[in-house]
Amino acid sequence: MHQASTCGARRADVIVIGAGLVGASTAWWLQQQGHAVVLIDPALAGPKGSEVGKPDPAVRSGSRAALGLLMADVAQRSSGRGWRLRQRSRILWDLWCRQLAEAGWPVPRRPGLLVLAGDAETQERQQRLVLERQKRGVPLEWWERPQLERLDPLVPAAALGGLYSPRDGQIDPIAALEALLGDGLRQGVQGLAERVLRLERPVNGGWSAVLAGGDHHRADWVVIAAGLGSAGLLRQVPELAGAAAIPPLEPVLGQALELERGPDANDEALWSWPGAVVWRGLNLVPRPDLAGGLRFWLGATLEPGERADPLALERLRSLKGEAPPWLQQARLLHSWQGCRCRPQGKPAPLLEALADGLLLVSGHYRNGVLLAPASAEWVAQQLEPATLPAAGT
Structure with missing residues (x-):
């Protein structure tokens, strides 16, 4: 310092x-x-x-x-400014969270990120990325479908496998x-x-x-x-x-949801996920730290402009028609939206x-x-x- x-x-x-x-x-x-x-x-x-x-x-x-979501190690590019910024931020977030906690400002950070593959092309690309990153000392793993089936709650049935990154994860932005x-x-x-x-x-x-x-x-x-x-x-x-x-600079609106799992959730293992899960670009973020331990976040849409589309929110809620039963039955607590700023x-x-x-x-x-x-x-x-x-x- x-x-x-x-x-x-x-x-x-x-x-x-x-x-x-x-x-x-x-x-x-x-x-x-x-x-x-x-x-x-x-x-x-x-x-x-x-x-x-x-x-x-x-x-x-x-x-x-x-x-x-903190997606550093799973980035597709392995060089250049973007890769360097992601890796540097990953290191700095570790440092900053420790420093803020010592100052009395704890920031919830949950390690682990699982990016699911929904088709053979994505599966092949992710498997190549695992091999390439492992050679460079980046600890990525490839999870086969049987490993996914042991997770509670279940991930979408169409997932062929997943790219697991233990050093990536999620931080509470607020x-x-x-x-x-x-x-x-x-x-x-x-x-x-x-x-x-x-x-x-x-x-x-x-x-x-x-x-x-x-x-x-x-x-x-x-x-x-x-x-x-x-x-x-x-x-x-x-x-x-x-x-x-x-x-x-152009706005890209994103809508997100907070939901709560139903009463049939397994009380002994509310979330056996290794962290946040990404499915076809949509993010599911367990929040066991929130009241009741059953809440999770789901987001976010990509909508050009600043006007929210109700149909986009419906597609988000259903995971584009691929939501597993527990997600379909989850109770909606609230929704929100905000604009990201994208350079042209x-x-x-x-x-x-x-x-x-x-x-x-x-x-x-x-x-x-x-x-x-x-x-x-x-x-x-x-x-x-x-x-x-x-x-x-």
């Missing part, structure tokens, strides 16, 4: 715009490095009567709609968000429940965020992690206006230095929870060469 320098140099002042999981991770990590951080997002106001730093749970940003915000504020992150209208360049350098309330907030660096709102802020920066440097014409995520002191960290699409730590680390690395000289030196 880097510490703030005491040898004649001061760390940078940073504004982070957007308090979703990526923005909160960035603010928390930069504070750990000794930077002075201001985190700005209207959602920090929370519901009426709550304190700053407790976002309103009714506000369903991409972070608060996520199921929190608990992680609240832990990062809570510990960050405790350590000195300044939270402002405001909306940023525009960014300006003062004549003496740095940046100024003009807030809806009329205040101007100055900093050496600005990190934009505002999801779908990022492009709107960038278009108001004179040196970027109309430039190809502003990537188009560029791979996700967008980690870009757009101007001197201006960084874009957005467009994580379906991997915002997984890649939040590596994204925060990337921001910190951009600031390192620009540590500012102490005044008067």
Whole structure:
């Protein structure tokens, strides 16, 4: 862990715009490095009567709609930026969860991920991936159908086998968000429940965020992690206006469900699954830690735009017509939705230095929870060469 320098140099002042999981991770990590951080997002106001730093749970940003799957070792690509970011985040989440727990902010993390194969082509591809990763020391396993049949509750009958990854898994995204915000504020992150209208360049350098309330907030660096709102802020920066440097971002809505298994569930082994299960791109996440031990999450749909499709929710509920009986009989507790931010014409995520002191960290699409730590680390690395000289030196 880097510490703030005491040898004649001061760390940078940073504004982070957007308090979703990526923005909160960035603010928390930069504070750990000794930077002075201001985190700005209207959602920090929370519901009426709550304190700053407790976002309103009714506000369903991409972070608060996520199921929190961590899919690092099972990624199809074995090299390149995406692979490196996934592997680095896997390591950092282990470190961060220990550190947050020691600070009094435990974050539920459940290891294990089973990706089922629903056809022969997927089965063959997964088996090749297991062999390739095992040669590199990545502990993937291939589970045959008889092994799947021993699981309780049963997985879809059409599953031919499954790719099991013990190092991947699932993290509670809301608990992680609240832990990062809570510990960050405790350590000195300044939270402002405001909306940023525009960014300006003062004549003496740095940046100024003009807030809806009329205040101007100055900093050496600005990190934009505002999801779908990022492009709107960038278009108001004179040196970027109309430039190809502003990537188009599109919303992809996701709907998710929380359900509860019926009373016929096996009380001795409520969930013998090795972790979360993925079936044809849909995620089933056991939550034995929740009241009763019978709850689970099911998600999420992929719907272009911001309008929810009731038919898509029905297909999700039935696992596209392949739900086993126990899932068909499960009781619906509630549903929710949120929009992920997907870049057009560029791979996700967008980690870009757009101007001197201006960084874009957005467009994580379906991997915002997984890649939040590596994204925060990337921001910190951009600031390192620009540590500012102490005044008067």
